[in-house]
Amino acid sequence: MRLSKKHELPGVLIVVEGVDGSGKSTQLSLLKDWLVSTVEDVIFTEWNSSRIISDTTKKGKKKNLLTPRTFSLLHAVDFADRLEQIIVPALKAGFIVLADRYVYTAFARDVARGVDPDWVRNMYGFAIHPDLAFYFHVPVEVSLARICSNRAPKFYEAGMDLNLSKDPYESYKIFQSRVINEYDNMADEYGLVKLDGKDTIHNQQLIMRDIVKKVLTEKCIRV
Amino acid sequence: MKRELRNQSEKGYPGLLISIEGTDGAGRTTQIERLRSWLAIEGYGVVISEWKTSSLIANAIDLAKERNLLHAYTFSLLYASDFADRLEHVILPALKAGLIVLTDRYTYTAYARDVVRGVSPEWIRRLYDFAPEPDLVFYLNMPVEILLKRIIASSGLDYYESGRDIGLSTDFYESFKIYQRKIISEYSKMEKEYNFETIDGTLSIEAVQTKMRKAIKEFMDSGVIR
Numbered sequence: 001m002r003l004s005k006k007h008e009l010p011g012v013l014i015v016v017e018g019v020d021g022s023g024k025s026t027q028l029s030l031l032k033d034w035l036v037s038t039v040e041d042v043i044f045t046e047w048n049s050s051r052i053i054s055d056t057t058k059k060g061k062k063k064n065l066l067t068p069r070t071f072s073l074l075h076a077v078d079f080a081d082r083l084e085q086i087i088v089p090a091l092k093a094g095f096i097v098l099a100d101r102y103v104y105t106a107f108a109r110d111v112a113r114g115v116d117p118d119w120v121r122n123m124y125g126f127a128i129h130p131d132l133a134f135y136f137h138v139p140v141e142v143s144l145a146r147i148c149s150n151r152a153p154k155f156y157e158a159g160m161d162l163n164l165s166k167d168p169y170e171s172y173k174i175f176q177s178r179v180i181n182e183y184d185n186m187a188d189e190y191g192l193v194k195l196d197g198k199d200t201i202h203n204q205q206l207i208m209r210d211i212v213k214k215v216l217t218e219k220c221i222r223v
Numbered sequence: 224m225k226r227e228l229r230n231q232s233e234k235g236y237p238g239l240l241i242s243i244e245g246t247d248g249a250g251r252t253t254q255i256e257r258l259r260s261w262l263a264i265e266g267y268g269v270v271i272s273e274w275k276t277s278s279l280i281a282n283a284i285d286l287a288k289e290r291n292l293l294h295a296y297t298f299s300l301l302y303a304s305d306f307a308d309r310l311e312h313v314i315l316p317a318l319k320a321g322l323i324v325l326t327d328r329y330t331y332t333a334y335a336r337d338v339v340r341g342v343s344p345e346w347i348r349r350l351y352d353f354a355p356e357p358d359l360v361f362y363l364n365m366p367v368e369i370l371l372k373r374i375i376a377s378s379g380l381d382y383y384e385s386g387r388d389i390g391l392s393t394d395f396y397e398s399f400k401i402y403q404r405k406i407i408s409e410y411s412k413m414e415k416e417y418n419f420e421t422i423d424g425t426l427s428i429e430a431v432q433t434k435m436r437k438a439i440k441e442f443m444d445s446g447v448i449r
Contacts, residue, residue, distance in 0.1 A: 053301075055283070056283040065279060067308075070307045074304050080294065122346065
Protein backbone atom coordinates (compact mmCIF):
# COMPACT_ATOMS: atom_id res chain seq x y z
CA MET A 1 0.00 0.00 0.00
CA ARG A 2 0.86 3.70 -0.06
CA LEU A 3 2.91 3.72 3.12
CA SER A 4 5.55 1.45 1.66
CA LYS A 5 6.33 3.53 -1.44
CA LYS A 6 7.57 7.05 -2.09
CA HIS A 7 4.84 9.51 -2.92
CA GLU A 8 4.79 11.43 -6.19
CA LEU A 9 3.16 14.57 -4.85
CA PRO A 10 4.88 17.95 -5.22
CA GLY A 11 4.87 18.72 -1.48
CA VAL A 12 7.19 17.50 1.26
CA LEU A 13 6.11 15.61 4.37
CA ILE A 14 8.33 15.89 7.43
CA VAL A 15 7.38 14.16 10.67
CA VAL A 16 8.77 14.07 14.19
CA GLU A 17 8.45 11.13 16.56
CA GLY A 18 9.44 10.24 20.08
CA VAL A 19 7.94 9.74 23.53
CA ASP A 20 6.41 12.60 25.49
CA GLY A 21 9.16 14.83 26.80
CA SER A 22 11.61 13.88 24.05
CA GLY A 23 11.67 17.48 22.81
CA LYS A 24 10.18 16.72 19.40
CA SER A 25 7.51 19.42 19.54
CA THR A 26 10.03 22.08 20.52
CA GLN A 27 12.24 21.05 17.62
CA LEU A 28 9.37 20.99 15.13
CA SER A 29 8.27 24.42 16.21
CA LEU A 30 11.78 25.84 15.69
CA LEU A 31 11.93 24.15 12.31
CA LYS A 32 8.59 25.68 11.41
CA ASP A 33 9.71 29.20 12.36
CA TRP A 34 12.75 28.82 10.13
CA LEU A 35 10.81 27.39 7.18
CA VAL A 36 8.00 29.93 7.39
CA SER A 37 10.59 32.72 7.26
CA THR A 38 11.90 31.48 3.90
CA VAL A 39 9.44 29.17 2.14
CA GLU A 40 6.02 30.39 3.36
CA ASP A 41 3.90 27.44 2.22
CA VAL A 42 4.17 25.43 5.41
CA ILE A 43 1.41 23.80 7.39
CA PHE A 44 1.45 21.98 10.68
CA THR A 45 -0.68 19.08 11.88
CA GLU A 46 -0.76 17.30 15.18
CA TRP A 47 -1.62 13.79 16.35
CA ASN A 48 -5.15 13.31 17.66
CA SER A 49 -6.45 16.72 16.65
CA SER A 50 -9.20 16.14 14.10
CA ARG A 51 -12.61 17.47 15.11
CA ILE A 52 -14.37 14.38 13.88
CA ILE A 53 -13.43 12.13 16.75
CA SER A 54 -11.84 14.24 19.49
CA ASP A 55 -15.03 14.36 21.59
CA THR A 56 -15.44 10.61 21.37
CA THR A 57 -11.85 9.95 22.36
CA LYS A 58 -12.15 12.39 25.25
CA LYS A 59 -15.36 10.77 26.47
CA GLY A 60 -13.90 7.28 26.21
CA LYS A 61 -10.75 8.35 28.01
CA LYS A 62 -12.68 10.01 30.79
CA LYS A 63 -14.68 6.88 31.45
CA ASN A 64 -11.64 4.62 30.94
CA LEU A 65 -13.83 2.67 28.56
CA LEU A 66 -11.35 2.08 25.82
CA THR A 67 -9.77 -1.27 25.20
CA PRO A 68 -6.38 -1.16 23.44
CA ARG A 69 -8.07 -2.17 20.16
CA THR A 70 -10.73 0.55 20.27
CA PHE A 71 -8.14 3.07 21.38
CA SER A 72 -6.00 2.14 18.42
CA LEU A 73 -8.90 2.34 15.95
CA LEU A 74 -10.01 5.76 17.21
CA HIS A 75 -6.55 7.17 16.66
CA ALA A 76 -6.59 5.70 13.17
CA VAL A 77 -9.90 7.47 12.49
CA ASP A 78 -8.36 10.75 13.59
CA PHE A 79 -5.34 10.11 11.39
CA ALA A 80 -7.36 9.10 8.32
CA ASP A 81 -9.46 12.22 8.65
CA ARG A 82 -6.46 14.55 8.94
CA LEU A 83 -4.64 12.72 6.17
CA GLU A 84 -7.44 13.21 3.67
CA GLN A 85 -8.61 16.65 4.80
CA ILE A 86 -5.28 18.30 5.54
CA ILE A 87 -2.14 16.37 4.64
CA VAL A 88 -2.93 15.05 1.15
CA PRO A 89 -4.48 18.31 -0.18
CA ALA A 90 -1.51 20.28 1.17
CA LEU A 91 0.99 17.91 -0.43
CA LYS A 92 -0.89 18.14 -3.72
CA ALA A 93 -0.67 21.92 -3.50
CA GLY A 94 3.10 21.72 -2.94
CA PHE A 95 3.18 22.61 0.76
CA ILE A 96 5.75 21.52 3.28
CA VAL A 97 3.71 19.56 5.80
CA LEU A 98 5.08 19.27 9.32
CA ALA A 99 3.48 16.52 11.40
CA ASP A 100 3.91 16.25 15.14
CA ARG A 101 3.65 12.46 15.43
CA TYR A 102 2.70 10.18 12.56
CA VAL A 103 1.86 6.49 12.05
CA TYR A 104 4.99 5.43 13.97
CA THR A 105 3.38 6.75 17.15
CA ALA A 106 0.62 4.19 16.67
CA PHE A 107 3.11 1.46 15.79
CA ALA A 108 4.95 2.17 19.04
CA ARG A 109 2.11 2.91 21.46
CA ASP A 110 -0.48 0.44 20.28
CA VAL A 111 2.02 -2.39 20.18
CA ALA A 112 3.20 -1.41 23.66
CA ARG A 113 -0.47 -1.84 24.64
CA GLY A 114 -0.42 -5.38 23.26
CA VAL A 115 -1.99 -4.81 19.84
CA ASP A 116 -0.57 -7.04 17.11
CA PRO A 117 2.27 -5.21 15.23
CA ASP A 118 1.23 -6.51 11.80
CA TRP A 119 -2.40 -5.62 12.36
CA VAL A 120 -1.65 -2.01 13.20
CA ARG A 121 0.83 -1.68 10.31
CA ASN A 122 -1.78 -2.99 7.89
CA MET A 123 -4.36 -0.59 9.28
CA TYR A 124 -2.20 2.43 8.50
CA GLY A 125 -1.18 1.11 5.08
CA PHE A 126 -3.11 3.93 3.37
CA ALA A 127 -0.82 6.59 4.89
CA ILE A 128 1.53 8.65 2.75
CA HIS A 129 5.19 7.71 3.05
CA PRO A 130 6.96 10.68 4.69
CA ASP A 131 9.93 12.29 2.97
CA LEU A 132 11.66 12.57 6.30
CA ALA A 133 10.96 11.16 9.77
CA PHE A 134 12.96 12.27 12.80
CA TYR A 135 13.01 10.19 15.96
CA PHE A 136 14.08 11.93 19.16
CA HIS A 137 15.51 9.38 21.49
CA VAL A 138 15.57 9.94 25.26
CA PRO A 139 15.83 7.46 28.13
CA VAL A 140 12.58 6.96 30.02
CA GLU A 141 13.92 8.78 33.11
CA VAL A 142 14.43 11.96 31.06
CA SER A 143 10.92 11.69 29.62
CA LEU A 144 9.42 11.21 33.07
CA ALA A 145 11.42 14.08 34.58
CA ARG A 146 10.40 16.50 31.80
CA ILE A 147 6.71 15.54 31.68
CA CYS A 148 6.05 15.07 35.35
CA SER A 149 8.16 17.80 36.92
CA ASN A 150 5.02 19.51 38.20
CA ARG A 151 2.20 17.00 37.78
CA ALA A 152 1.49 13.29 38.06
CA PRO A 153 1.45 11.21 34.85
CA LYS A 154 -2.00 11.00 33.21
CA PHE A 155 -3.94 7.74 33.07
CA TYR A 156 -3.28 6.76 29.45
CA GLU A 157 0.17 8.27 29.03
CA ALA A 158 1.19 6.18 32.05
CA GLY A 159 -0.45 3.11 30.48
CA MET A 160 -2.57 2.73 33.64
CA ASP A 161 -5.18 0.92 31.50
CA LEU A 162 -2.75 -2.00 31.32
CA ASN A 163 -2.55 -2.57 35.09
CA LEU A 164 1.23 -2.58 35.05
CA SER A 165 1.53 -0.94 38.45
CA LYS A 166 -0.71 0.90 40.87
CA ASP A 167 1.85 3.68 41.13
CA PRO A 168 1.43 6.05 38.13
CA TYR A 169 5.14 6.95 38.10
CA GLU A 170 6.19 3.30 38.09
CA SER A 171 3.54 2.49 35.47
CA TYR A 172 4.74 5.39 33.30
CA LYS A 173 8.27 4.04 33.39
CA ILE A 174 7.27 0.50 32.45
CA PHE A 175 4.86 1.58 29.72
CA GLN A 176 7.00 4.31 28.13
CA SER A 177 10.05 1.99 28.18
CA ARG A 178 8.04 -0.37 26.02
CA VAL A 179 7.17 2.52 23.70
CA ILE A 180 10.84 3.55 23.47
CA ASN A 181 11.77 -0.04 22.75
CA GLU A 182 9.28 -0.16 19.87
CA TYR A 183 10.63 3.12 18.47
CA ASP A 184 14.20 1.83 18.66
CA ASN A 185 13.22 -1.28 16.73
CA MET A 186 11.44 0.80 14.10
CA ALA A 187 14.31 3.16 13.41
CA ASP A 188 15.85 0.71 10.92
CA GLU A 189 12.60 -0.75 9.63
CA TYR A 190 11.38 2.67 8.48
CA GLY A 191 14.62 4.62 8.11
CA LEU A 192 13.81 7.04 10.93
CA VAL A 193 16.55 9.62 11.47
CA LYS A 194 17.52 9.12 15.10
CA LEU A 195 18.56 12.19 17.08
CA ASP A 196 19.81 12.40 20.64
CA GLY A 197 17.08 14.17 22.60
CA LYS A 198 19.50 14.87 25.44
CA ASP A 199 21.70 17.02 23.21
CA THR A 200 21.23 20.81 23.44
CA ILE A 201 18.20 22.25 21.70
CA HIS A 202 20.40 24.36 19.44
CA ASN A 203 22.61 21.45 18.35
CA GLN A 204 19.66 19.24 17.54
CA GLN A 205 18.05 22.03 15.53
CA LEU A 206 21.20 22.60 13.48
CA ILE A 207 21.42 18.90 12.62
CA MET A 208 17.73 18.84 11.71
CA ARG A 209 17.97 21.88 9.44
CA ASP A 210 20.95 20.39 7.61
CA ILE A 211 19.04 17.21 6.83
CA VAL A 212 15.85 19.08 5.92
CA LYS A 213 17.81 21.31 3.56
CA LYS A 214 19.11 18.29 1.65
CA VAL A 215 15.65 16.80 1.26
CA LEU A 216 14.16 20.09 0.15
CA THR A 217 16.95 20.62 -2.36
CA GLU A 218 16.14 17.24 -3.92
CA LYS A 219 12.59 18.52 -4.35
CA CYS A 220 13.97 21.76 -5.82
CA ILE A 221 12.78 23.86 -2.89
CA ARG A 222 15.35 26.49 -1.87
CA VAL A 223 15.80 27.51 1.71
CA MET B 224 -27.70 -30.98 34.63
CA LYS B 225 -25.99 -27.78 33.65
CA ARG B 226 -26.67 -27.19 30.03
CA GLU B 227 -24.05 -25.28 28.10
CA LEU B 228 -24.38 -24.37 24.48
CA ARG B 229 -21.07 -25.73 23.44
CA ASN B 230 -17.82 -27.17 24.48
CA GLN B 231 -15.77 -24.17 25.67
CA SER B 232 -12.48 -25.33 24.27
CA GLU B 233 -13.51 -25.12 20.64
CA LYS B 234 -13.97 -21.33 20.41
CA GLY B 235 -12.97 -20.19 23.83
CA TYR B 236 -16.54 -19.31 24.82
CA PRO B 237 -19.73 -21.29 25.35
CA GLY B 238 -22.17 -18.97 23.51
CA LEU B 239 -23.42 -19.03 19.94
CA LEU B 240 -22.89 -16.26 17.41
CA ILE B 241 -25.44 -15.90 14.63
CA SER B 242 -25.31 -13.05 12.11
CA ILE B 243 -27.91 -11.79 9.68
CA GLU B 244 -26.63 -9.98 6.63
CA GLY B 245 -28.33 -8.31 3.72
CA THR B 246 -28.82 -4.91 2.15
CA ASP B 247 -31.04 -2.21 3.59
CA GLY B 248 -34.69 -3.18 3.29
CA ALA B 249 -33.97 -6.90 3.09
CA GLY B 250 -35.93 -7.57 6.29
CA ARG B 251 -33.08 -8.32 8.69
CA THR B 252 -34.51 -6.52 11.71
CA THR B 253 -37.94 -8.16 11.50
CA GLN B 254 -36.37 -11.58 11.26
CA ILE B 255 -34.05 -10.98 14.19
CA GLU B 256 -36.94 -9.90 16.43
CA ARG B 257 -38.80 -13.08 15.60
CA LEU B 258 -35.73 -15.22 16.19
CA ARG B 259 -35.30 -13.58 19.55
CA SER B 260 -38.79 -14.42 20.76
CA TRP B 261 -38.57 -17.96 19.43
CA LEU B 262 -35.23 -18.59 21.14
CA ALA B 263 -36.49 -17.02 24.36
CA ILE B 264 -39.52 -19.30 24.33
CA GLU B 265 -37.16 -22.23 23.76
CA GLY B 266 -35.36 -21.09 26.90
CA TYR B 267 -32.19 -19.52 25.56
CA GLY B 268 -30.72 -16.24 26.68
CA VAL B 269 -30.42 -13.91 23.69
CA VAL B 270 -28.56 -10.66 23.09
CA ILE B 271 -29.00 -8.61 19.94
CA SER B 272 -26.28 -6.32 18.69
CA GLU B 273 -26.96 -4.01 15.76
CA TRP B 274 -24.47 -2.38 13.44
CA LYS B 275 -23.43 1.13 14.49
CA THR B 276 -24.93 1.19 17.97
CA SER B 277 -22.00 1.47 20.34
CA SER B 278 -22.74 4.08 22.98
CA LEU B 279 -19.32 5.55 22.47
CA ILE B 280 -18.96 5.91 18.72
CA ALA B 281 -22.36 5.74 16.99
CA ASN B 282 -22.97 9.46 17.60
CA ALA B 283 -19.66 10.43 16.08
CA ILE B 284 -20.57 8.50 12.94
CA ASP B 285 -23.92 10.26 12.64
CA LEU B 286 -22.33 13.68 13.12
CA ALA B 287 -19.66 13.00 10.55
CA LYS B 288 -22.22 11.70 8.08
CA GLU B 289 -24.36 14.81 8.55
CA ARG B 290 -21.42 16.94 7.58
CA ASN B 291 -20.70 14.58 4.70
CA LEU B 292 -17.04 14.67 5.60
CA LEU B 293 -16.06 11.08 5.33
CA HIS B 294 -13.39 9.75 3.08
CA ALA B 295 -13.41 5.98 2.41
CA TYR B 296 -10.77 5.03 4.97
CA THR B 297 -12.14 7.34 7.67
CA PHE B 298 -15.61 5.95 7.09
CA SER B 299 -14.30 2.43 7.29
CA LEU B 300 -12.24 2.99 10.44
CA LEU B 301 -15.11 4.71 12.24
CA TYR B 302 -17.34 1.70 11.69
CA ALA B 303 -14.54 -0.62 12.76
CA SER B 304 -14.18 1.40 15.99
CA ASP B 305 -17.90 1.02 16.62
CA PHE B 306 -17.64 -2.69 15.97
CA ALA B 307 -14.60 -3.17 18.23
CA ASP B 308 -16.33 -1.30 21.03
CA ARG B 309 -19.51 -3.42 20.74
CA LEU B 310 -17.50 -6.60 20.38
CA GLU B 311 -15.57 -6.02 23.59
CA HIS B 312 -18.40 -4.56 25.66
CA VAL B 313 -21.44 -6.47 24.37
CA ILE B 314 -20.79 -9.41 22.06
CA LEU B 315 -17.83 -11.14 23.72
CA PRO B 316 -19.12 -10.81 27.30
CA ALA B 317 -22.43 -12.33 26.16
CA LEU B 318 -20.69 -15.19 24.34
CA LYS B 319 -18.54 -15.85 27.37
CA ALA B 320 -21.66 -15.92 29.54
CA GLY B 321 -23.11 -18.60 27.27
CA LEU B 322 -25.77 -16.52 25.53
CA ILE B 323 -26.88 -16.60 21.94
CA VAL B 324 -25.81 -13.40 20.22
CA LEU B 325 -27.79 -12.32 17.16
CA THR B 326 -26.06 -9.62 15.17
CA ASP B 327 -27.90 -7.37 12.78
CA ARG B 328 -25.09 -7.05 10.22
CA TYR B 329 -21.53 -8.14 10.95
CA THR B 330 -18.09 -7.67 9.41
CA TYR B 331 -19.43 -8.73 6.00
CA THR B 332 -21.35 -5.46 5.83
CA ALA B 333 -18.03 -3.63 6.01
CA TYR B 334 -16.47 -5.96 3.45
CA ALA B 335 -19.29 -5.10 1.05
CA ARG B 336 -19.77 -1.36 1.68
CA ASP B 337 -16.20 -0.32 2.18
CA VAL B 338 -14.91 -2.20 -0.84
CA VAL B 339 -17.59 -0.51 -2.96
CA ARG B 340 -16.27 2.80 -1.56
CA GLY B 341 -12.77 1.97 -2.72
CA VAL B 342 -10.79 0.36 0.10
CA SER B 343 -8.88 -2.79 -0.70
CA PRO B 344 -10.62 -6.11 0.09
CA GLU B 345 -7.48 -7.50 1.77
CA TRP B 346 -7.04 -4.39 3.91
CA ILE B 347 -10.58 -4.47 5.25
CA ARG B 348 -10.47 -8.21 5.98
CA ARG B 349 -7.23 -7.82 7.87
CA LEU B 350 -8.68 -4.87 9.79
CA TYR B 351 -11.53 -7.02 11.10
CA ASP B 352 -9.51 -10.16 11.71
CA PHE B 353 -9.98 -9.78 15.48
CA ALA B 354 -13.68 -10.60 15.09
CA PRO B 355 -14.78 -14.12 16.03
CA GLU B 356 -16.24 -16.06 13.12
CA PRO B 357 -20.00 -16.53 13.49
CA ASP B 358 -21.42 -20.03 13.85
CA LEU B 359 -24.06 -19.18 11.27
CA VAL B 360 -24.41 -16.35 8.77
CA PHE B 361 -27.78 -15.82 7.13
CA TYR B 362 -27.74 -13.73 4.01
CA LEU B 363 -31.06 -12.31 2.89
CA ASN B 364 -30.71 -12.00 -0.83
CA MET B 365 -32.93 -9.43 -2.55
CA PRO B 366 -33.03 -8.25 -6.16
CA VAL B 367 -32.38 -4.54 -6.41
CA GLU B 368 -35.74 -3.74 -8.07
CA ILE B 369 -37.71 -5.12 -5.14
CA LEU B 370 -35.42 -3.41 -2.63
CA LEU B 371 -36.04 -0.09 -4.33
CA LYS B 372 -39.80 -0.45 -4.04
CA ARG B 373 -39.60 -1.48 -0.40
CA ILE B 374 -37.40 1.41 0.55
CA ILE B 375 -39.30 4.04 -1.40
CA ALA B 376 -42.50 2.82 0.26
CA SER B 377 -41.02 2.95 3.78
CA SER B 378 -38.22 5.37 4.64
CA GLY B 379 -37.41 6.87 1.28
CA LEU B 380 -33.99 6.92 -0.36
CA ASP B 381 -31.20 7.86 2.03
CA TYR B 382 -28.04 9.69 0.97
CA TYR B 383 -25.57 7.00 2.03
CA GLU B 384 -27.80 4.01 1.25
CA SER B 385 -27.90 5.43 -2.24
CA GLY B 386 -24.15 5.76 -2.34
CA ARG B 387 -24.51 9.45 -3.20
CA ASP B 388 -21.28 10.14 -1.29
CA ILE B 389 -19.28 8.30 -3.93
CA GLY B 390 -20.73 10.28 -6.80
CA LEU B 391 -22.20 7.46 -8.85
CA SER B 392 -24.99 9.58 -10.27
CA THR B 393 -26.71 12.81 -9.32
CA ASP B 394 -30.03 11.06 -9.81
CA PHE B 395 -31.04 9.44 -6.52
CA TYR B 396 -32.93 6.59 -8.12
CA GLU B 397 -30.12 5.73 -10.53
CA SER B 398 -27.50 6.13 -7.83
CA PHE B 399 -29.36 3.80 -5.51
CA LYS B 400 -29.63 1.14 -8.20
CA ILE B 401 -25.96 1.30 -9.14
CA TYR B 402 -24.82 1.37 -5.53
CA GLN B 403 -27.01 -1.45 -4.25
CA ARG B 404 -26.10 -3.59 -7.26
CA LYS B 405 -22.45 -3.19 -6.39
CA ILE B 406 -23.17 -4.09 -2.77
CA ILE B 407 -25.14 -7.17 -3.79
CA SER B 408 -22.34 -8.24 -6.07
CA GLU B 409 -19.86 -8.00 -3.17
CA TYR B 410 -22.18 -10.06 -0.99
CA SER B 411 -22.52 -12.74 -3.63
CA LYS B 412 -18.74 -12.96 -3.93
CA MET B 413 -18.70 -13.67 -0.19
CA GLU B 414 -21.37 -16.40 -0.17
CA LYS B 415 -18.86 -19.20 -0.73
CA GLU B 416 -15.89 -17.52 0.94
CA TYR B 417 -17.75 -17.34 4.26
CA ASN B 418 -20.23 -20.14 3.90
CA PHE B 419 -23.37 -17.98 3.98
CA GLU B 420 -26.77 -19.60 4.43
CA THR B 421 -28.41 -17.67 1.62
CA ILE B 422 -32.16 -17.17 1.89
CA ASP B 423 -34.38 -15.69 -0.78
CA GLY B 424 -35.49 -12.38 0.77
CA THR B 425 -38.52 -12.14 -1.50
CA LEU B 426 -40.20 -14.99 0.36
CA SER B 427 -42.81 -14.17 2.99
CA ILE B 428 -41.63 -13.19 6.46
CA GLU B 429 -42.92 -16.52 7.82
CA ALA B 430 -41.19 -18.56 5.13
CA VAL B 431 -37.85 -16.84 5.76
CA GLN B 432 -38.26 -17.32 9.51
CA THR B 433 -39.04 -21.01 9.12
CA LYS B 434 -35.87 -21.52 7.09
CA MET B 435 -33.77 -19.73 9.67
CA ARG B 436 -35.19 -21.68 12.59
CA LYS B 437 -34.64 -24.93 10.75
CA ALA B 438 -31.00 -24.07 10.07
CA ILE B 439 -30.40 -22.99 13.67
CA LYS B 440 -32.02 -26.17 15.01
CA GLU B 441 -29.96 -28.34 12.70
CA PHE B 442 -26.85 -26.54 13.78
CA MET B 443 -27.65 -26.98 17.46
CA ASP B 444 -28.50 -30.64 16.96
CA SER B 445 -25.27 -31.29 15.08
CA GLY B 446 -23.49 -31.90 18.36
CA VAL B 447 -22.45 -28.36 19.18
CA ILE B 448 -24.66 -28.46 22.23
CA ARG B 449 -23.48 -30.65 24.98
